[in-house]
Amino acid sequence: MTDITSAGAKPPGGLEATLEADLCRNWWAVLLRGVVAVLFGVVAIGLPGPTMLSLILLFAAYMLVDGVLALIASVRAARRSDRWGALAFEGIVDILTGVIASAWPGPTLVAFVLLVAAWALITGAMMLYTAFKLAPDHGRWWMALGGLASLVYGIVLVVAPLVGALVLTWWIGAYALCFGVFLVILSLRLRAKQPEHDAGARAA
Numbered sequence: 001m002t003d004i005t006s007a008g009a010k011p012p013g014g015l016e017a018t019l020e021a022d023l024c025r026n027w028w029a030v031l032l033r034g035v036v037a038v039l040f041g042v043v044a045i046g047l048p049g050p051t052m053l054s055l056i057l058l059f060a061a062y063m064l065v066d067g068v069l070a071l072i073a074s075v076r077a078a079r080r081s082d083r084w085g086a087l088a089f090e091g092i093v094d095i096l097t098g099v100i101a102s103a104w105p106g107p108t109l110v111a112f113v114l115l116v117a118a119w120a121l122i123t124g125a126m127m128l129y130t131a132f133k134l135a136p137d138h139g140r141w142w143m144a145l146g147g148l149a150s151l152v153y154g155i156v157l158v159v160a161p162l163v164g165a166l167v168l169t170w171w172i173g174a175y176a177l178c179f180g181v182f183l184v185i186l187s188l189r190l191r192a193k194q195p196e197h198d199a200g201a202r203a204a
Contacts, residue, residue: 037180044173067094124150139189
């Protein structure tokens with residue numbers, strides 16, 4: 001894969017370099033989000049029997065936790081005068097989705113499915129956009145895979161919203177499991193690159 005330090009890769013101090021440094025400093029937040037997603041996926045696949053109301057509340061809790069972690073990462077980035085807008089926006093979207101799902105758990109299955117689909121499409125698009133701002137050795141393809149998983153999941157829910165509760169539970173679990181694994185691997189790649197960015201910051 002192309003080295004980000006090679007000629008013509010990207011100018012030092014540019015938008016992409018700043019984004020990479022931000023993600024490397026906040027690799028732990030990416031890891032936590034991945035672990036939460038994996039745990040949610042395991043529970044959803046292993047316990048597919050709960051009612052749709054329980055599933056909605058479980059999903060709402062996951063959204064709230066994920067949103068809070070994203071906001072924490074954005075606050076840390078803002079304190080360092082780094083770019084924080086995308087993380088903050090994603091965190092707000094996650095929290096709003098969780099609040100809506102928990103405050104009105106009685107809507108029809110279709111309404112809930114479309115709410116989940118909208119969240120998956122927005123998250124997937126943002127992750128894909130961010131992925132192609134990263135260098136390949138910073139985990140670009142793992143982030144892109146996470147974004148693609150979100151997009152495919154959202155499209156499937158839009159095309160077939162009237163699936164049974166059991167199948168929907170499995171879909172949500174499988175998606176969260178794949179998404180979480182991609183984030184965990186991405187966080188480890190980012191953690192490995194953090195010393196390089198710290199050394200560059202000290203040199204600057």
